[in-house]
Amino acid sequence: MTDSHVPPLSAFAAQLRSQQVELTERWMKAVFHDAELTESDRLTNEQLADHIPNILDEICSVLENQDLDHAENAIGRNARLHGKLRWKQGYRIDELVRELDLFRQMLTGAIVEFSEARPSFTRRHEERARHFIDEAVSFVTLTSIREVVSERDRKIDDYTGRLERANHELTLKQRLVGDLYESRMQITRSVVHDLRSFLNVFSMALQLMSRAPSRLETALALANRQAADMKTLVDELVEYSVVLGDSSPLVLERFALRELFDELVISCEPAIEAKGLRLQTAFDGALNEVVSNRLKLKQVALNLLTNAAKYTKAGQIELTMLAAQDEHWCLRVSDTGVGIGASDRERVFREFERATDDDIPGAGLGLAIVKELCRALEGEIRFDSQEGEGTIFEITFPMRLQAAGT
Known part of the structure; x- marks a missing residue:
């Protein structure tokens, strides 16, 4: 064309x-x-x-x-x-x-x-x-x-x-800072109050020694008890500070739960029986080896057992380990102690929350320590309690805890 x-x-x-x-x-x-x-x-x-x-x-x-x-x-x-x-x-x-x-x-x-x-x-x-x-x-x-x-x-x-997102994170951090400040102030008030009480009674024991030499044994017993209570308070504070400040990667190991169970029984039975209580134990034979952090699990169990013994004046403490569904196992600690009222259930895991009974030593950090440890161990905490009848704590852990990032 x-x-x-x-x-x-x-x-x-x-x-x-x-x-x-x-x-x-x-x-x-x-x-x-x-x-x-x-x-x-x-x-x-x-x-x-x-x-x-x-x-x-x-x-x-x-x-x-x-x-x-x-x-x-x-x-x-x-x-x-x-x-x-x-x-x-x-x-x-x-x-x-x-x-x-x-x-x-x-x-x-x-x-x-x-x-x-x-x-x-x-x-x-x-x-x-x-x-x-x-x-x-x-x-x-x-x-x-x-x-x-x-x-x-x-x-x-x-x-x-x-x-x-940055504003949200900033708000959360500001709230966290506020909570930390309030927590620090609460620590200060609680520790100062307890130390002052311990020192007052300790001072009374010393005055009793000087004024009434015939009552020396009574005064020494009172001083020793106050020193022991003060040590319990300091030990709890140190343990909680270590738990909160531990930023190292979680070390996992394979171990037999039965060995940990037997070790817990040997460790706690004398102190529990010394209070006139019975320690009932039960271990599920289906449980074998787990992959977790043995020391932290032991720390969780010891805090639960110690806490149960503190708030139980008569009856028994029960330690149980049993298999659970979906590759999990359960740690159960129960007591026949004072129990937890319905109005107190929301605050049992907070720092410095404890019974109003002045005869119970410590800073009220046992369950706060358990909560922080279970966060690291991926433990799910449940509890049931009746005031005046006792408390049951159950924590479900994975049989094989995965390392961070896997």
Whole structure:
């Protein structure tokens, strides 16, 4: 088919395709020399060209078909990619609009050149070509701007989300600092109160020794008891501080639960029987080896047993280990002690919470220590208690504790 039989706009589109490289370079030169486009100076030729050659090719299709709808999807896809890349390259919206306007001007100049070389390309053809080019470039500009705005909004949403999370974390940390401050003040008040009480009674014992030598044995017994109670208080404080301050990775080992069970019985039975209580024990023969931290498990059990003995004046303490479902096992410690009232159930694991009976030594940290240790050992604590009848604590542990990060 000869040129005379090719529709004028199709002939112009063919000319644009044949000059695609030249036209792209002409446009890039205009961009580089434009004083308003500062970001383009940092880009290579390849980065600057981006999807412009593809967009130019799709505009040629528009001219050939004299219909933007025919190539709208392809143009829109390339325009979005162009806008996204310009956003990443640091372009402002006005810079994006300016460089696409230079693209429009370059194509308009190509229309003039073609019409001057082709007398058959009439003014009507020029207007039609200008119309489709303006329509296509406007569509490219609008689509690119929308993509830039979308990227900006996503970034803003991301920053907003980070800011909200940071504010939430800050609020939690401020609350934690407040709780720590209150806890520290509570520690101070509790320890000062207990030490003052111990020292007052100790001072009374010393005065009794000096004023009534005949009652020396009574005074010594009173002083020894106060010293022992003071030691119990200090030991609990030290143990709790060690538990809270232990940031080292959890050391796991494989060991037989039966051995730990027997060790607990040997350790606790004399002190429990010394109070006139009975120690009942039961071990599930289905239990074998576990993977956990043996010392921390022992610490949990000892605190529960010690706590049970403190608050039980008559009856028995029971220690039980039994298998549970889903690869877990259960540690149970029960007593026939004073029990826990319904109003006190929410505060039993808090620091310095204990019975109001002044005869019970310690800082009230036993269950707080158990709670912190169970957090590390992934133990699930449950308890049931009836005031005046006793308490049952059950903690379910995994048979194989996983190391952090696995």
